[in-house]
Amino acid sequence: MKTLEIPTFECETGNYHTFCPISCVAWLYQKIEDSFFLVVGTKTRGYFLQNALGVMIFAEPRYAMAESEEGDISAQLNDQKELEIICLQIKSDRNPSVIIWIGTCTTEITKMDLEGIAPKLEKQLGIPIVVARANGLDHAFTQGEDTVLAATTHRCPEFNPRTTNQQKEDVTKSVAIDVAPTKKRFDRKNKLNRFSLVLFGSPPSSVASQLNLESKRQSVSVSGWLPSQKYTELPALGEGVYVCGVNPFLSRTATTSMRRRKCQLIGAPFPIGPDGTRAWIEKICSVFDVKPDGLEERENQIWKIVSDYLEIITGKSVFFMGDNLLEISLARFLIRCGMAVYEVGIPYMDRRYQAAELLLLQHTCKKMKKPMPRIVEKPDNYSQVQRMHELQPDLAITGMAHANPSEARDIDTKWSVEFTFAQIHGSVNARDALELVTRPLRRRSDFLLGCHSLSKQTVNV
Amino acid sequence: MKLAYWMYAGPAHIGTLRVASSFRNVHAIMHAPLGDDYFNVMRSTSERERDFTPVTASVVDRHVLARGSQEKVINNISRKDEEQHPDLIVLTPTCTSSILQEDLQNFVNRASLSSESDVIPADVNYHRVNELQAADRTLEQIIRFHLDRARKRSTLDRSVTNAPSANIIGIFTLGFHNQHDCRELKRLPGELGVAINQVIPEGGSIKYLKDLPRAWFNIVPYREVGLMTATFSEKEYGMPYISITPMGISNTADFIGQIEKLVNVWASALLKKKLNYKLYVDNQTKFVSQAAWFSKSIDCQNLAGKEAAIFGDATHAVSITKILVKEMGIRVSCSGTYCKHDAEWFNEQVQGLCDEVIVTEDHTEVGDTIARIEPSAIFGTQMERHIGKRIDIPCGVISSPVHIQNFPLGYRPFLGYEGTNQIADLIYNSFNLGMEDHSPDVFGGHDTKQVSTKSLSTDRKDINWTPEAESEPNKIPGFVRGRTKKNTEVFAKQNNILEITIDTTYAAKEKPST
Numbered sequence: 001m002k003t004l005e006i007p008t009f010e011c012e013t014g015n016y017h018t019f020c021p022i023s024c025v026a027w028l029y030q031k032i033e034d035s036f037f038l039v040v041g042t043k044t045r046g047y048f049l050q051n052a053l054g055v056m057i058f059a060e061p062r063y064a065m066a067e068s069e070e071g072d073i074s075a076q077l078n079d080q081k082e083l084e085i086i087c088l089q090i091k092s093d094r095n096p097s098v099i100i101w102i103g104t105c106t107t108e109i110t111k112m113d114l115e116g117i118a119p120k121l122e123k124q125l126g127i128p129i130v131v132a133r134a135n136g137l138d139h140a141f142t143q144g145e146d147t148v149l150a151a152t153t154h155r156c157p158e159f160n161p162r163t164t165n166q167q168k169e170d171v172t173k174s175v176a177i178d179v180a181p182t183k184k185r186f187d188r189k190n191k192l193n194r195f196s197l198v199l200f201g202s203p204p205s206s207v208a209s210q211l212n213l214e215s216k217r218q219s220v221s222v223s224g225w226l227p228s229q230k231y232t233e234l235p236a237l238g239e240g241v242y243v244c245g246v247n248p249f250l251s252r253t254a255t256t257s258m259r260r261r262k263c264q265l266i267g268a269p270f271p272i273g274p275d276g277t278r279a280w281i282e283k284i285c286s287v288f289d290v291k292p293d294g295l296e297e298r299e300n301q302i303w304k305i306v307s308d309y310l311e312i313i314t315g316k317s318v319f320f321m322g323d324n325l326l327e328i329s330l331a332r333f334l335i336r337c338g339m340a341v342y343e344v345g346i347p348y349m350d351r352r353y354q355a356a357e358l359l360l361l362q363h364t365c366k367k368m369k370k371p372m373p374r375i376v377e378k379p380d381n382y383s384q385v386q387r388m389h390e391l392q393p394d395l396a397i398t399g400m401a402h403a404n405p406s407e408a409r410d411i412d413t414k415w416s417v418e419f420t421f422a423q424i425h426g427s428v429n430a431r432d433a434l435e436l437v438t439r440p441l442r443r444r445s446d447f448l449l450g451c452h453s454l455s456k457q458t459v460n461v
Numbered sequence: 462m463k464l465a466y467w468m469y470a471g472p473a474h475i476g477t478l479r480v481a482s483s484f485r486n487v488h489a490i491m492h493a494p495l496g497d498d499y500f501n502v503m504r505s506t507s508e509r510e511r512d513f514t515p516v517t518a519s520v521v522d523r524h525v526l527a528r529g530s531q532e533k534v535i536n537n538i539s540r541k542d543e544e545q546h547p548d549l550i551v552l553t554p555t556c557t558s559s560i561l562q563e564d565l566q567n568f569v570n571r572a573s574l575s576s577e578s579d580v581i582p583a584d585v586n587y588h589r590v591n592e593l594q595a596a597d598r599t600l601e602q603i604i605r606f607h608l609d610r611a612r613k614r615s616t617l618d619r620s621v622t623n624a625p626s627a628n629i630i631g632i633f634t635l636g637f638h639n640q641h642d643c644r645e646l647k648r649l650p651g652e653l654g655v656a657i658n659q660v661i662p663e664g665g666s667i668k669y670l671k672d673l674p675r676a677w678f679n680i681v682p683y684r685e686v687g688l689m690t691a692t693f694s695e696k697e698y699g700m701p702y703i704s705i706t707p708m709g710i711s712n713t714a715d716f717i718g719q720i721e722k723l724v725n726v727w728a729s730a731l732l733k734k735k736l737n738y739k740l741y742v743d744n745q746t747k748f749v750s751q752a753a754w755f756s757k758s759i760d761c762q763n764l765a766g767k768e769a770a771i772f773g774d775a776t777h778a779v780s781i782t783k784i785l786v787k788e789m790g791i792r793v794s795c796s797g798t799y800c801k802h803d804a805e806w807f808n809e810q811v812q813g814l815c816d817e818v819i820v821t822e823d824h825t826e827v828g829d830t831i832a833r834i835e836p837s838a839i840f841g842t843q844m845e846r847h848i849g850k851r852i853d854i855p856c857g858v859i860s861s862p863v864h865i866q867n868f869p870l871g872y873r874p875f876l877g878y879e880g881t882n883q884i885a886d887l888i889y890n891s892f893n894l895g896m897e898d899h900s901p902d903v904f905g906g907h908d909t910k911q912v913s914t915k916s917l918s919t920d921r922k923d924i925n926w927t928p929e930a931e932s933e934p935n936k937i938p939g940f941v942r943g944r945t946k947k948n949t950e951v952f953a954k955q956n957n958i959l960e961i962t963i964d965t966t967y968a969a970k971e972k973p974s975t
Contacts, residue, residue, distance in 0.1 A: 014520055015537075020496030040462075042556040042587075043472040048499045050467055065465045070588040072462050073560055082462035089464055105494045109526065109560045136494035137522050206936040210967055305971060382544065385513070401501035401514065408511035428967050 014378035017401045018323035018347060021134040021144030022102050026053050028148055029062045031202045034230050036096035037063035041104030068106050080117045087125055098231040103133035140347035142249040142324045142420055149200055149253040152227060153261060159238030198235045200226040200253050201246035203425050210426045218285050218292050237261040244284060246271055246425060249325035251353035269360040273333030274302035277427045279360055302427045309434040312441050314338030319393040322346045322379050324420050328354055332361040335370050342391050345379035412440040467824045469799035469862060474555045475500055476595030477583040478516055481551040483633040483662040488515045488547040490537055492558040495520055504634060507865050521557050534568045542576035548667040552582045559587040581606055593685040594802060600662055601689035611671035619674050625724045626658040628676045631687025633663050637861045638875050645877035646682060653720060653738055674698040678723040682706055682876060684776040707876050708780035710752055710788055714742050745878050752881035756789050764892055765790040770831050772841040773860025775800040779810040781840050781859050786814045794834045838891040857891040924953055925960045933966045
């Protein structure tokens with residue numbers, strides 16, 4: 001695979017604020033309706049979850065902590081027995097179709113053999129147990145989802161082209177009779193049917209069906225999603241299956257589906273913003289040899305619809321501190337919207353998985369005549385705050401730890417975590433994404449004019 | 462291992478961080494993996510803090526796991542020292558560092574050689590203590606460190622102030638209504654002619670700690686944090702302390718009584734007079750605080766004999782129990798706390814005031830108890846509020862853990878005479894809400910929910926929703942669902958669409974809202 005020549009990659013100390021990757025539980029338990037997430041770790045993890053998830057915790061969530069106590073750490077207690085008791089209780093209380101164990105730093109450090117225990121308990125309980133190591137030693141925030149999806153990849157049924165073809169051929173036959181197609185068209189149909197397209201990533205279900213619709217418009221049908229709405233309906237994977245990611249943080253899932261399940265990865269930019277969505281669908285079409293139809297008009301139409309928002313942000317500058325790996329795609333989208341991006345902080349940059357996105361970023365910069373932003377991997381928040389102080393961006397996209405203090409220093413901020421929970425994928429949601437970006441700029445009120453800084457701290461940080 | 466969904470008190474390092482970040486110019490460095498600096502988010506959002514939280518992580522990653530921290534922690538300490546010149550750096554252990562068993566003391570020793578700031582490791586055992594105990598311990602540790610050193614350097618000023626003065630110990634960040642309580646606590650002794658020497662840790666400066674012993678006595682308003690510091694100062698520096706929480710009328714009177722006693726120890730010698738606060742207490746009780754009058758009024762008569770359940774930290778649960786029973790004549794069916802480490806004191810305090818006592822950290826046990834008792838009102842934490850919601854019983858929040866709405870901007874102390882007013886409101890409103898809620902039910906309800914939903918889209922009959930499309934709005938969060946549905950219908954009408962399909966819903970969404 002070709003690597004990109006981007007001179008502006010940098011790597012700092014990794015002293016930055018982000019959510020612990022176990023937070024993926026929050027959206028995944030809602031996405032996979034018949035699942036139960038068990039986070040194995042100490043009180044620290046539980047405290048984080050209950051505070052980060054706020055109100056959700058009171059809604060009888062399908063997740064819980066297996067809280068390690070002193071006896072577990074010093075191995076006075078037997079891990080397998082302890083987990084067995086807990087999982088039996090979960091089975092009798094909730095009867096899920098799958099229990100997903102989330103390994104944390106604690107299980108990592110004490111070297112608890114979750115992968116080894118799981119198959120044994122699985123047999124005993126009769127419930128599949130998936131193990132994902134979403135710990136803060138190796139991962140940041142959204143990468144938690146990546147570990148869960150990568151682990152789930154192994155559980156997808158095997159793709160069998162023969163049975164699928166059989167069914168589909170019947171359909172094509174009936175179509176053939178009805179429409180009396182030319183030979184060429186029949187060939188194309190036939191070719192399409194030999195392959196299956198599985199999208200991975202866990203957007204809310206309505207976003208998933210919107211993206212399905214986008215590709216259906218180009219007569220490419222999506223045969224399944226990883227994860228599916230139910231664990232029992234996981235899509236088939238195997239040779240002849242094309243997979244494509246909808247989120248930039250899913251590199252492990254991509255690798256696993258390629259290496260372990262022999263799928264073909266479609267490396268495309270991510271469907272964030274109308275430009276991203278178009279590039280994404282174009283890439284998929286090109287793989288299936290379909291000539292995309294009406295994409296340009298559609299993109300232009302969306303740009304027209306959001307023109308009121310564009311007016312607000314064009315010419316403004318933005319600084320991404322970096323914490324959720326959506327940064328490259330968002331930066332690309334915002335540059336296309338006419339913003340200047342000073343810096344793109346990002347926890348981890350997979351140059352291969354994000355290659356197409358990076359290329360699109362370069363093209364977008366060229367097209368919009370904007371300089372290529374600095375991309376800072378593993379940023380150092382302290383230094384970033386110093387840089388922001390010098391650059392005075394119009395908007396900073398930061399974590400909550402820095403949002404209020406930055407606001408107090410007269411830098412408008414948008415809380416980055418909202419981008420992971422809001423619907424920002426596909427053309428349909430371009431407005432929602434811009435709604436988020438423009439909110440701090442729209443709410444500027446006049447009465448605070450004159451008091452620029454509301455902080456008493458004058459020394460840096 | 463234990464199955465857990467929720468915890469009342471957080472892990473130990475949170476307590477240490479709360480104390481450290483409450484002092485001025487003190488920086489805490491956590492030895493923790495990425496993502497464990499969630500404390501910064503809590504402080505920045507719940508307390509709406511304007512300044513950057515002085516907490517950084519010395520990140521534990523794979524390399525640290527393999528080779529140990531080596532120079533990393535020390536480098537991080539020196540770096541903070543250079544960047545921000547804090548007076549003190551507190552190296553904070555987390556569960557991760559306690560499992561790794563790294564020698565934090567060694568890091569501290571080495572870092573102190575090169576850094577201008579003082580450096581100490583927080584001495585808390587992650588597995589043995591919770592957030593509150595750790596906070597108590599850390600506060601004592603910091604005070605002890607500075608007082609002992611001042612004594613060694615003979616910079617310690619041990620002469621008491623000329624006028625009566627007191628230290629307030631235990632006000633700190635993310636504490637339940639602590640900021641407001643602090644204001645009230647400064648005012649109350651002020652009216653008695655007692656000056657406040659220092660408030661620690663909130664807003665306190667390490668530089669002035671050496672003057673702590675100059676106060677005539679210490680005030681420890683909350684049982685959870687500050688007692689260790691107070692007993693240490695008593696033992697080492699002979700400073701008496703008051704540990705009565707001035708919450709509720711009689712407790713406040715007792716509190717003032719204690720102040721009187723302690724002030725008079727020195728007063729005859731230094732002020733050549735004896736102080737008497739009886740008149741002040743009388744006046745405040747009868748006329749400044751409305752609570753005494755309120756409990757006499759007809760409103761409160763209606764509450765007599767009603768049942769309540771109480772749960773919270775030891776300080777608040779005990780005080781509210783006393784207020785309800787002794788000052789308002791409400792029957793407390795159950796009083797409980799999650800401060801298991803202080804169970805003995807708690808039991809002693811609420812003995813004879815309630816029907817049953819629960820001491821537990823398990824919220825389901827609390828929920829089950831409340832559901833069984835079916836009180837008219839609950840006074841508890843955020844968790845009990847949600848329990849109450851589920852079983853339709855009103856709840857007043859009286860203790861941590863709490864959400865952002867319990868960090869009000871307006872003045873809402875729980876302590877002192879203004880506090881009694883606030884508490885009276887809280888209690889009355891909770892009970893009254895329950896009654897208001899019930900009476901419409903008795904009369905068949907005046908709720909017009911059904912009618913209003915019909916009128917939302919009166920001409921629905923000419924627009925059909927396909928079953929698929931019908932289910933689409935259900936995927937949208939409830940609070941915008943109605944509007945989305947309406948927008949879709951308006952869109953369909955404008956475009957002469959007779960049947961709404963899924964495509965229509967998306968097309969409607971793409972249209973700019975006018």
